[in-house]
Amino acid sequence: MSNQLDNEDLAQAINRPLEEEAKEAASAEFHELLDFSHGDLDGDSGSLLAKIEDDPTLSFRTSDQSSYNDNRWLYATRSGEKVIVTFTSRLAGGNELYKQLIYHLIPEFHPYGKVRSYRSTRTYSYACDYLDWYLLSPNGLDATPESIRTITVPMINRALDMARDEGIYRHYSFLYFILAFWISLSAQKLISRELRLDIPLNKVVTKARQKSVQEKVAAETQGWKPYTEGELSSMVEYALFWTEEAMPTLMEIRDFIVESLSVHKVGFLVRSKPDLEIEEMLGKKVKGVTVCGYETRPTKAKITSSSGRELEYDYIAYTWKNNYRVALDNVMQGILVLFSLITGLRSSELAELDFDDITQSGDGEYTVNVVRFKTSNDPNYFGEPDAIPLPDFLGEIITQFKQLREVEVHMRTRKVFYCAKGGKVASIMARSIQKSMKRIGEVTGIDGVHPHRFRKTIAEMLINRSERNIDVIRMLFGHRSYKMTLRYIARNPYIISSVAEAIETHYAQDFINLVSAVQGGGYSGSAAERIAAKSAEKPLLFKGKLLRMTIYNYIAYLIEAGEPVFIKRASVGVYCVSNDEYSADQLPPCLEGKCLSDGPIQPDTSNCKLDCKNAVVLSDAKGELEKNISFYRGLLDGGPGMLSRLSRREIERQIKINEVHLSNLGNTKCFGKASVVAGDVVQ
Ligand code: SF4
Structure with a gap:
């Protein structure tokens, strides 16, 4: 059967989930930024000023291993990892200001209850440098109370514009974050009076600015695409x-x-x-x-x-x-x-x-x-x-x-x-x-x-x-062979999960369509029979959310076993589901008689043959099957003398294959109850 696959549609179908994923990542990053920077007060958020008042030597603890007056705040994780937040600003008043800001990024003291990891404390603490680079130093300011009092809205906007235009990853979004955080802590009187930035939050957190930051974050994370062959x-x-x-x-x-x-x-x-x-x-x-x-x-x-x-x-x-x-x-x-x-x-x-x-x-x-x-x-x-x-x-x-x-x-x-x-x-x-x-x-x-x-x-x-x-x-x-590489990769849980995720992203919908159609009984082909048999064995695994897990595990299992995985739509209602490893003397019907280049052999879905054991034919293919039958009948009706005996036999065989699939699709089946297999149609 000739394949009418629309390559553009397929490319879009493949790229869309990846772009969605990039958008999701960008959106998550942006919302984390907002959540961390301002919001409603949560819990014991006024602790810093009280501690400073109680202990003017500033020797109160910021962690089990550190005091507020240390220039390195050390956090020990359960796994033994050390997280260190350092204060090394050379700016007059820099460390005093940054400590008051970063103290509020410690999970226990975050006023909005959103920071949950010391790693975040450290990551977001880098934003203090951007205050210096884009706002304070370019305006000849330092971080003393006298300088802070002279900061204006236009200065802040200029700083943000500069960070945006420099185009360095995260400078813009992190500067936006730290400014909103500083203003917010100031408005809520959580930091010392003389260090407060007395600017209305709505002058910085404007709709236009938010949109611009979000776009920048999205533009940066959108770049997470696979490298091209040349780039690699x-x-x-x-x-x-x-x-x-x-x-x-x-x-x-x-x-x-x-x-x-x-x-x-x-x-x-x-x-x-x-x-x-x-x-x-x-x-x-x-x-x-x-x-x-x-x-x-x-x-x-x-x-x-x-x-x-x-x-x-x-x-x-x-x-x-x-x-x-x-x-x-x-x-x-x-x-x-x-x-x-x-x-x-x-x-x-x-x-x-x-x-x-x-x-x-x-x-x-x-x-x-x-x-x-x-x-x-x-x-x-x-x-x-x-x-x-x-x-x-x-x-x-x-x-x-x-x-x-x-x-x-x-x-x-x-x-x-x-x-x-x-x-x-x-x-x-x-x-x-x-x-x-x-x-x-x-x-x-x-x-x-x-x-x-x-x-x-x-x-x-x-x-x-x-x-x-x-x-x-x-x-x-x-490695000498692709299979060896696969087996090696199978020992790396990162790559396995990444591959399984990507395959799931690309093919999940196809797989769900397949399984749903098979479960509904509207299928034909031996590959569909195999899926139906698996569904019948463990029906619970092939339902709802578990279905996604099943796909993931199925794919991870194939990779771990060193098996190539191939799921691709061949035409309307027809899928190729193959995990065979092909060799030149053992080719699927779509590749028979073709000149193959070196390297792994994969099915050619543009030349899919419906009698192949890997073809899964679903109800959507009915129209195509009927058209095929009528096309082949038209050829036969062209006149007995027009076709050789061999050609006539092949055309009759094609009609039979299409009829078998059509008939199977017409018979609603129960899981595991085999239908007639088109591949069994004799020559
Ligand atoms: S392997 Fe079989 S099902 Fe897959 S494209 Fe080739 S002929 Fe079609």
Whole structure:
């Protein structure tokens, strides 16, 4: 039967759920922002001013391990994870103001009862920097009461516009959040009188501003799409250059630095003439790219001799630390690409990774131990520990990277994805990941690089089985076959759930249609019989909400078993439901006689044959089946001499197949009661 599938409709049907998901994510992010920033008072919200009054030394606790007057507030989670909120503002009055604001973002003290995690406290505490960057410093202000009194609505609007136009992820929305939060706390007299921002909330939280912030959040989260083949290849190429090709040279440079340069604590070396050894070692290139590099500064120095004579001489100052940091960041960014692709971890999970989280077992297998965070209403929810296997090559690269990092004391942070350049933000790891992703985008020429997109990419790749992308992944894992890659991926719960989610998103409706139609008895085909039999075995699993779970589990099970999954509408009322792995000598009817390229073989639904065991025919197909029968009868009626005997037999067979399906659809069936199978129609 020729297929009338409307590709545009199908593309839309596939993309719509993904876009919906992106919109949902953006909407959730925006509403969290609103919920956290202002609202009705909830519980013991006036505690801070009372505590300050009772204890002018400010030594009251903000957590079990910290006092209000500490510049680091430490929170220990159940899983042993430490969350640290730091106050390092250099602005006059900055830490005083920020502490009063951030105190109210601690779950126990949030005045609107919405913040439930210390991680949120820390994340939203970063917004204080944006007050400084966009509002205070550009207006020559600090955070003293005198400056705060001079802040006006136009100043705030200019700051917000600037943050919006700079286009850096979250600056605009977070600045909007912290301003609304500050104004709201001020209006509710929850912070000290002299630190209050005396601006009406409705001058900042206007409808137009809300809309603009929401649009920005939506625009930013909309970018979470799978990477194209070209984008993925560019990123993997970049990653492999720094982690495989440049790494040995960088290790040599590291050894040279440790042996010859690290003794010079001042960070530069003075030579009276060019030092060829330094220049040769630090200037090493791989494929024309300088791996580390160095800077020189010719200068003159004056000294006074013991006889009192003033002497002037030329010297060269060599510096290398900044160059080395850039090289470290290039390797780290390469690892970040591979790691995101292979593990599918979220940005917040990547940010928390420590070198100690990557372990090697006695038999040499590498594992990354992570804490997974899902939505929870439980304020004591600190995530769930999980372990994901890592390919050997990645484990080894990370081990070498750790050695590269150990060159200088200030480079020895435990966080794997710490940005060495601009190290002042060491504690703000989420920003470090964003910065790295932005930098990866810059060097590879790709917009909107985001960890979430790596998960999407793997999921889409496994669903659509794009050959080139699968080759990239297979090559990365070092697997000989797609099946091996599937089995490996099946050990990663992140990827499994991501793939199952994506498949469910793409195909849930189709699957529900299928199951509902099968349950209603309006079906035909042996694949439909199989679904009917499963439904009959466990009818409860195939109803309502549980049906969605069934789809999810079914798909996860197939992936875990190393089975490809294929559910696709072939034409009106006809679905291909296949989990067969095909080979050149064992092809489904739609591929028989076709010239196939290398790589995984998947059904060609544009050439679907209704006698195939994978075809599920539903009631909607009745019209098409009738048209087919009439078309084939028309051919037969064309005249006995017009057709060969072979052609006539084939046409008669097609009529029979269509008639069998039509007849099956006409007979309402009970679960498990088999109908005549079209595939049994003899040649
Ligand atoms: S595998 Fe069978 S059901 Fe699927 S497209 Fe090919 S012929 Fe149709």
